[in-house]
Amino acid sequence: MKILIPLKQVPDSTVRVKVAPDGTSIVTEGISWSISPYDEYAIEMALERKDADPTTVVAVVTVGAARSRDALRQALAMGCDEASLITADTAAPLAVARALAKVVDETKPDLVLCGKQASDDDQGFVGPALAELLGWAHVATITKVVPVEGGVELWREVEGGHEVWKAPLPALATVHKSEKEPRYPSLPGIMKAKKKEIPEKALSALGIDASGPTWTILSMEPPPVRGGGKILKDGDAKQIAEQLATALRDEAKVL
Amino acid sequence: MRPFVGATERELAGAVADWASRKGVAERIPAAEKEGALPRDVIAELGHLGVLGMTIPETDGGLGASAVAFALVLEELSAAWPSLAVGVAVNSGIVAGSIVRSATDEQRKRWLPKLMDGTGLGAFALTEPTSGSDAASLRTTARPDGNGWRIDGRKQFITNARYAPFAIVLARAGEFDPKRTSAGITAFVLPLDGPGVSVGPSEQKLGLRASDTSALIMENAAVGADAVLGEVGKGFAIAMAGLDGGRIGIAAQSVGIARRALEIARAYAKERRQFGRPIADFEGLRFSIAKAESDLAAARLLALRAAWLRDRGRPFTREAAMAKLYASEMAQRATHAAVQILGGNGYMRDYAVERYARDGRATTIYEGTSEIQRIVIARSLLAA
Numbered sequence: 001m002k003i004l005i006p007l008k009q010v011p012d013s014t015v016r017v018k019v020a021p022d023g024t025s026i027v028t029e030g031i032s033w034s035i036s037p038y039d040e041y042a043i044e045m046a047l048e049r050k051d052a053d054p055t056t057v058v059a060v061v062t063v064g065a066a067r068s069r070d071a072l073r074q075a076l077a078m079g080c081d082e083a084s085l086i087t088a089d090t091a092a093p094l095a096v097a098r099a100l101a102k103v104v105d106e107t108k109p110d111l112v113l114c115g116k117q118a119s120d121d122d123q124g125f126v127g128p129a130l131a132e133l134l135g136w137a138h139v140a141t142i143t144k145v146v147p148v149e150g151g152v153e154l155w156r157e158v159e160g161g162h163e164v165w166k167a168p169l170p171a172l173a174t175v176h177k178s179e180k181e182p183r184y185p186s187l188p189g190i191m192k193a194k195k196k197e198i199p200e201k202a203l204s205a206l207g208i209d210a211s212g213p214t215w216t217i218l219s220m221e222p223p224p225v226r227g228g229g230k231i232l233k234d235g236d237a238k239q240i241a242e243q244l245a246t247a248l249r250d251e252a253k254v255l
Numbered sequence: 256m257r258p259f260v261g262a263t264e265r266e267l268a269g270a271v272a273d274w275a276s277r278k279g280v281a282e283r284i285p286a287a288e289k290e291g292a293l294p295r296d297v298i299a300e301l302g303h304l305g306v307l308g309m310t311i312p313e314t315d316g317g318l319g320a321s322a323v324a325f326a327l328v329l330e331e332l333s334a335a336w337p338s339l340a341v342g343v344a345v346n347s348g349i350v351a352g353s354i355v356r357s358a359t360d361e362q363r364k365r366w367l368p369k370l371m372d373g374t375g376l377g378a379f380a381l382t383e384p385t386s387g388s389d390a391a392s393l394r395t396t397a398r399p400d401g402n403g404w405r406i407d408g409r410k411q412f413i414t415n416a417r418y419a420p421f422a423i424v425l426a427r428a429g430e431f432d433p434k435r436t437s438a439g440i441t442a443f444v445l446p447l448d449g450p451g452v453s454v455g456p457s458e459q460k461l462g463l464r465a466s467d468t469s470a471l472i473m474e475n476a477a478v479g480a481d482a483v484l485g486e487v488g489k490g491f492a493i494a495m496a497g498l499d500g501g502r503i504g505i506a507a508q509s510v511g512i513a514r515r516a517l518e519i520a521r522a523y524a525k526e527r528r529q530f531g532r533p534i535a536d537f538e539g540l541r542f543s544i545a546k547a548e549s550d551l552a553a554a555r556l557l558a559l560r561a562a563w564l565r566d567r568g569r570p571f572t573r574e575a576a577m578a579k580l581y582a583s584e585m586a587q588r589a590t591h592a593a594v595q596i597l598g599g600n601g602y603m604r605d606y607a608v609e610r611y612a613r614d615g616r617a618t619t620i621y622e623g624t625s626e627i628q629r630i631v632i633a634r635s636l637l638a639a
Contacts, residue, residue, distance in 0.1 A: 184304065187270060187304060187320070188305040188308075188318055
């Protein structure tokens, strides 16, 4: 089975995000980047299939800036077999999905696993859009994939249990979580990844218009600074309870 | 960008730092230090991660990483957990290195996989109750018995003895010659599960408590002729070559210990308030931190320089001794400064700096004391 994982490089979760002076983007200079966590789960899920069946081929692809090569390298170091890069400094989500559809047409994977959403903009757009463009069966937010006769079982967590869907191949699923935590690149993995070629193409070379229909960010602002707490200490227990109820209703507006 | 360090080397060290920080290694430390043993599953993980085989050539199934990469990895492991770093330094440094440099093809095939697979950590047995710095005066004997050799003697302070599938044991074949003390010393690969071999009780140490240090007792222990590493009578040179490399490892370890102790101290100094402001505002403390960090940076450069020379096949004995001397002494000052910055809390087990101070204490002693390093440096400077 060949599994393709489209991944996205995002600011690392340890980065303290700052709004850039233009007010519509974040400061990217000097920050560290990682594979989006849900994409890491997708990689882990695919590599678990490869552990079980070594004939499985796991490929990763990304549409992004040149620096995204590091994320692909990281995926190779984790144990993925192939990686390719489509360069675009900016691309509308639909343009990303269209570019990925071209990659799928070319490389013919049996299964595409996407993270359910990227941890930077949290849109969750690309996975389902790609399935629509391909006309493939699509199951969202899975936690397990099991090959079965005639396709795959795709497991989803639901309130109080799980659902099991069956899809013929080829199919696309978005991943909520893998059974195990994503593995770490081993040192031999890093050395092997260094020796692998990562072919690169420009988005425009695929004949895709990067602009596409998209949203426009009007403004970005950091969450308001948290004010100091308030200590109620005048009066007896009953009076304080009354003051608390009033504060919760009128000030915090939670009652 | 760092001098002496390439991109691959940085990445390998980064992967180990990630493993150490994200895999919940820190949570394992207090119990393991109390129990006095490294958890087997952590050793297995290091095998899986590829750390244990990193100094072994690719043709032998290892990673073939540079001495610079190994120094950086030991710094990271040491920053995370000094007891673990010591075990790895011995296994992948002096033990693996001695086999790679001196073993036959058959010996390499037989012994190197055991140093990489995470089932244990190899040991190097040179020191004895009556021979420490004067290593060549060792009393362990090896007698030919027709098929191979019989080894008798007692080795002391053997790191990893409890986890080791085998030890490299230095024993004297032939009579002790007071004029040529190193004559006859031969290196043997000794499996520790064989007859006549036993491991003494774990030593109770000031620091590095999770790292096993035990005696190794050989009573008429039989090994085959194929257990000799290199040539009969040439074992002392194997030991000395191993120690040269090992000293880079101890320097790197000292750097890791000092670095983490100072990181903890800096974070504490910014949080802790006295007299209405963070203690990091007080100049006495700021100067202490500035000095310690400058010394740390110098020690790291010395260690990397020695490793870099080694990678290029250049002589590095003097540079390794300088790095080991300077870095280990630096680690004493740095960890003591860190304890001082944390004050009463620094003296308590709840904060790790007291452990770094205790663990770091061994660095001026093992793989040649500071005094021995000065002898090595002076000898090379003043040679006729």
